[in-house]
Amino acid sequence: MSDEVEPGFVRVRLDLSYDGKDFSGWAKQRSGLRTVQGEIEAALRTVTRSSETYELTVAGRTDSGVHARGQVAHVDLPAGVWAEHEEKLLRRLAGRLSHDVRVWKVAEAPAGFNARFSAVWRRYAYRVTDHVGGVDPLLRGHVLWHDWPLDVDAMNEASRALLGEHDFAAYCKKREGATTIRTLQQLSWERDASGVVTATVKADAFCHNMVRSLVGALLFVGDGHRPVDWPGKVLAARVRDSAVHVVRPHGLTLEEVGYPADSELAARNREARNKRTLPGAGCC
Numbered sequence: 001m002s003d004e005v006e007p008g009f010v011r012v013r014l015d016l017s018y019d020g021k022d023f024s025g026w027a028k029q030r031s032g033l034r035t036v037q038g039e040i041e042a043a044l045r046t047v048t049r050s051s052e053t054y055e056l057t058v059a060g061r062t063d064s065g066v067h068a069r070g071q072v073a074h075v076d077l078p079a080g081v082w083a084e085h086e087e088k089l090l091r092r093l094a095g096r097l098s099h100d101v102r103v104w105k106v107a108e109a110p111a112g113f114n115a116r117f118s119a120v121w122r123r124y125a126y127r128v129t130d131h132v133g134g135v136d137p138l139l140r141g142h143v144l145w146h147d148w149p150l151d152v153d154a155m156n157e158a159s160r161a162l163l164g165e166h167d168f169a170a171y172c173k174k175r176e177g178a179t180t181i182r183t184l185q186q187l188s189w190e191r192d193a194s195g196v197v198t199a200t201v202k203a204d205a206f207c208h209n210m211v212r213s214l215v216g217a218l219l220f221v222g223d224g225h226r227p228v229d230w231p232g233k234v235l236a237a238r239v240r241d242s243a244v245h246v247v248r249p250h251g252l253t254l255e256e257v258g259y260p261a262d263s264e265l266a267a268r269n270r271e272a273r274n275k276r277t278l279p280g281a282g283c284c
Contacts, residue, residue: 041053059115124200166181
């Protein structure tokens with residue numbers, strides 16, 4: 001599938017972050033609900049004095065209430081619009097956007113770049129505390145309170161069975177025509193000095209609700225409600241398990257998106273569009 005930029009247009013990469021609390025996710029919705037994509041596209045249209053909306057493509061669509069520190073998007077702008085506004089675009093966006101969303105960098109993207117399909121990994125963090133007193137009020141919008149003591153070592157042991165390429169159907173909300181095969185590159189837990197336990201979850205891509213479902217399963221291991229081998233057994237079943245709890249979105253943050261060298265962007269773009277199957281899996 002071709003992803004050539006139309007003649008007369010320039011592809012621009014945007015690096016951005018947002019607090020997801022008051023957004024109904026990333027993607028624009030017909031209902032008119034407030035979304036990150038809608039907010040940024042409206043700001044771009046205003047600051048460039050354009051009569052049309054230039055649509056953003058994002059590295060990872062976040063759900064309602066999920067935050068992002070290292071989100072990446074791209075937009076194709078007419079070359080004349082980019083030339084006129086390039087130098088002042090960042091400052092003008094800062095003055096136009098609400099304070100819960102910021103664009104930190106705008107730059108012409110290298111050839112072959114696609115914010116979604118050129119990415120080789122996404123890294124999320126999920127933060128939770130089991131402190132008996134609850135969550136620090138200054139962190140309440142970004143940390144989940146779990147009202148049971150957590151065994152971080154048990155959670156790390158259970159996480160190891162989930163690493164690698166698998167069909168994560170048991171941990172995803174299925175979407176018509178979409179594969180649930182993913183390569184989970186990292187899933188680890190660490191408790192900091194303040195008692196906040198952070199899960200670092202890194203994969204080539206994620207299916208809908210995958211991170212929050214994995215976290216929900218592993219919290220059940222950490223608090224002793226399920227044995228260490230349970231998350232792996234759920235994964236092997238390849239069917240959605242009603243016992244897997246999808247944790248609340250506010251503890252989740254997209255921290256970073258990784259891309260290959262510029263010379264490999266186009267190849268990665270093409271590769272990522274191919275629907276995957278596991279070795280030995282039948283067609284269709």
